[in-house]
Amino acid sequence: MKIGYPCINLSIGCSSNRTFRLKSYSENRLVDTVTNNLHCLWKILKFNVFHNLLFFRITSDIVPFASHPICHFDWRTFFRSELAAIGEYIASHDIRISMHPGQYNVLNSPDNDIVNRSIKELKYHCDFLDALNLNAKAKIQIHVGGVYKEKDRSIMRFIKCYQNLEKSLKQRLVIENDERSYTVSDCINIHAETGVPVLFDVFHHNINNAGLTNSDALSKVIATWSNRDGVPMIDYSSFKGNGLKIGHTYSN
DNA sequence: CCATGTCAAGGTCAC
DNA sequence: GTGACCTTGACATGG
Numbered sequence: 304m305k306i307g308y309p310c311i312n313l314s315i316g317c318s319s320n321r322t323f324r325l326k327s328y329s330e331n332r333l334v335d336t337v338t339n340n341l342h343c344l345w346k347i348l349k350f351n352v353f354h355n356l357l358f359f360r361i362t363s364d365i366v367p368f369a370s371h372p373i374c375h376f377d378w379r380t381f382f383r384s385e386l387a388a389i390g391e392y393i394a395s396h397d398i399r400i401s402m403h404p405g406q407y408n409v410l411n412s413p414d415n416d417i418v419n420r421s422i423k424e425l426k427y428h429c430d431f432l433d434a435l436n437l438n439a440k441a442k443i444q445i446h447v448g449g450v451y452k453e454k455d456r457s458i459m460r461f462i463k464c465y466q467n468l469e470k471s472l473k474q475r476l477v478i479e480n481d482e483r484s485y486t487v488s489d490c491i492n493i494h495a496e497t498g499v500p501v502l503f504d505v506f507h508h509n510i511n512n513a514g515l516t517n518s519d520a521l522s523k524v525i526a527t528w529s530n531r532d533g534v535p536m537i538d539y540s541s542f543k544g545n546g547l548k549i550g551h552t553y554s555n
Numbered sequence: 556c557c558a559t560g561t562c563a564a565g566g567t568c569a570c
Numbered sequence: 571g572t573g574a575c576c577t578t579g580a581c582a583t584g585g
Contacts, residue, residue: 309577309578310577310578310579311577311578311579318579318580320578320579320580321579321580321581322562322579322580322581323562323580323581323582324561324562324581324582325562325563326562326582327581327582360577362577363577364579368563370563371563371564373563403577405564405565405576405577406564406565406566406575406576406577407563407564407565407566408564408565409564409565409566412565412566414565417564417565420563420564421564421565424564448565448566449565449566449567450566450567451566482576483566483567483568484566484567540577
């Protein structure tokens with residue numbers, strides 16, 4: 304089993320999440336920021352290897368505004384050698400990688416523009432992992448999306464959209480149960496139609512479990528991961544007594 | 556220099 | 571109907 308954490312390392316004094324305001328966008332600003340972010344990512348990964356933390360979620364901010372219409376910069380070519388070097392380090396130390404695009408990615412929205420923007424953003428994540436030359440075990444985790452007061456049809460829209468995604472993206476995409484709308488059981492049903500692996504978020508499940516125990520949920524989600532997808536990923540986080548969220552760990 | 560309002564984006568719920 | 575919340579930090583403005 305591998306254990307890790309998402310995005311931010313509080314111990315080494317750099318951030319791979321650095322970004323800037325859209326208003327201050329420029330190519331120079333982007334290059335500066337991505338240079339910093341990749342450099343810091345590299346430091347984080349080395350720190351992680353030293354501490355035997357072989358699972359890491361790379362921040363979506365690693366290339367700010369990558370899928371925004373304002374960005375025409377070919378960052379994959381510009382940073383080719385750095386990206387390849389980081390990818391090689393990841394592969395040689397057998398580090399497991401995930402990414403988790405934010406809540407604005409909604410593949411089942413009734414609004415086509417929102418769906419298309421979401422696909423573009425997911426493609427950026429896919430491009431980044433591709434640029435690291437990582438195999439299909441490096442995953443992109445998303446939630447199913449909105450309910451729109453018609454859950455069955457909303458699930459159908461997700462399935463249709465997923466089926467029409469290009470293969471390279473489908474190979475990396477996994478869905479995660481959320482705390483409100485789509486439970487593990489819902490995700491398992493979507494898996495049955497699409498084959499998409501289900502990432503088990505224990506914390507969300509304990510808020511909204513639809514009568515399924517942790518251990519039943521666990522055995523069901525594990526079965527959705529094939530050899531090509533790698534060891535199943537689990538998202539585990541906890542609350543401090545006062546209700547503040549104190550952190551995440553992940554295992555796989 | 557520091558405090559604090561705001562940041563690309565959607566959906567849901569409390570009020 | 572408005573605003574807080576979501577993975578949370580960090581940018582950017584005004585003092």
